[in-house]
Amino acid sequence: MNLLTPKMAAEMLGISESTVRRLCDSGKLEFHKTGGSHRRITFEALRDYAEKSNISIRYDKTIAAGGGGRVVGGPIIVKRFLQHAKENQSVELFEAVRDLYRREWSIAKILDEVVGPVLFEIGRQWHAQETTVEEEHRVTAICMQVVSYLRFLLPKASDKKNVVVTGALENDPYLIPTTMVEVSFLDAGYTVIPLGANCPAEHIATTIERERPSLVAISVTAHSKNLKEQLQILRNAMSESALLAVGGFAAEGPNLEVDFYGTSLQKLTEFAETRL
Numbered sequence: 001m002n003l004l005t006p007k008m009a010a011e012m013l014g015i016s017e018s019t020v021r022r023l024c025d026s027g028k029l030e031f032h033k034t035g036g037s038h039r040r041i042t043f044e045a046l047r048d049y050a051e052k053s054n055i056s057i058r059y060d061k062t063i064a065a066g067g068g069g070r071v072v073g074g075p076i077i078v079k080r081f082l083q084h085a086k087e088n089q090s091v092e093l094f095e096a097v098r099d100l101y102r103r104e105w106s107i108a109k110i111l112d113e114v115v116g117p118v119l120f121e122i123g124r125q126w127h128a129q130e131t132t133v134e135e136e137h138r139v140t141a142i143c144m145q146v147v148s149y150l151r152f153l154l155p156k157a158s159d160k161k162n163v164v165v166t167g168a169l170e171n172d173p174y175l176i177p178t179t180m181v182e183v184s185f186l187d188a189g190y191t192v193i194p195l196g197a198n199c200p201a202e203h204i205a206t207t208i209e210r211e212r213p214s215l216v217a218i219s220v221t222a223h224s225k226n227l228k229e230q231l232q233i234l235r236n237a238m239s240e241s242a243l244l245a246v247g248g249f250a251a252e253g254p255n256l257e258v259d260f261y262g263t264s265l266q267k268l269t270e271f272a273e274t275r276l
């Protein structure tokens with residue numbers, strides 16, 4: 001359960017912190033007391049109060065709201081982000097991710113913990129017929145905009161010499177995951193050569209031979225029948241010391257002979273940090 005501090009609740013309701021405390025003490029806003037006797041409010045209680053009082057919750061404030069530097073994490077952020085995206089409120093989302101970034105969330109963390117789960121959830125809803133294809137497309141388009149927006153928050157110059165090549169193989173149309181990998185590596189200071197989605201292994205191999213990357217990161221979101229063979233084409237083009245990383249929704253990890261396999265962008269950039 002995500003508990004909000006009075007400060008967070010105040011930001012979400014657009015009222016002062018002392019008013020929130022008063023509402024708690026008068027029984028109008030349900031709250032819990034922590035071991036240290038601090039007031040904590042559940043999101044559900046806050047929503048009930050907002051509904052009764054006809055106040056709209058300012059979700060954008062909460063996505064980034066920190067109580068003593070803490071950020072409300074997990075399902076609440078994802079739920080709100082998804083709601084904003086469904087309501088076509090991309091500007092609020094840009095502001096929210098910018099605030100998280102300013103609070104020193106790495107881009108990998110924002111993508112792993114917010115944007116990735118939002119895409120996962122909208123995919124689930126679509127599959128379970130809880131949402132329309134139109135809404136799924138809209139949320140996906142907005143997520144792509146958010147990822148592009150994060151790209152432009154980054155400083156221009158990179159401080160590391162290592163080159164990373166990113167991409168998704170032929171017949172894998174998914175552009176967002178590979179762009180997420182690209183932006184995470186840029187944020188970590190690498191020079192990135194992005195090849196985007198649906199890129200035949202032979203073309204990735206040509207880029208590898210020309211650019212001599214230290215790491216090649218392949219995203220696999222659509223199932224591929226001959227993934228191993230395609231990865232071998234890349235391996236053959238890579239220098240002995242270069243690392244091959246594979247990840248994404250449909251990558252069958254344990255059977256792949258790669259240097260790194262996973263679904264976490266944070267772990268991927270940490271791996272690069274320790275090995276390069």
Ligand code: B12
Nearest residue numbers: 116120123127174175176177219222245246247248249263
């Ligand atoms: C958007 C979307 C589409 C769009 C893509 C548009 C585009 N240009 O990108 C379009 C419309 C093309 C599409 C089509 C289809 N889709 Co679709 N789609 C999605 C959706 C909603 C989001 C995909 C996405 O971008 N995910 C983004 C990232 C977050 O996913 P990810 O791969 O896990 O990546 C994360 C990590 O793994 C990591 N990561 C990524 N790369 C790497 C690399 C390395 C090295 C590492 C370490 C980590 C890492 O970073 C990300 C951060 O969290 C997903 C839902 C979902 N669960 O993802 C369905 C989903 C993938 N689609 C699905 C389906 C069924 C289809 C279709 C078959 C539908 C149809 N009947 O036509 C087609 C097939 C397309 C094809 N040729 O394969 C299913 C797949 C089911 C399965 N078991 O394979 C999903 C899961 C939806 C669902 N729940 O059923 N889709």
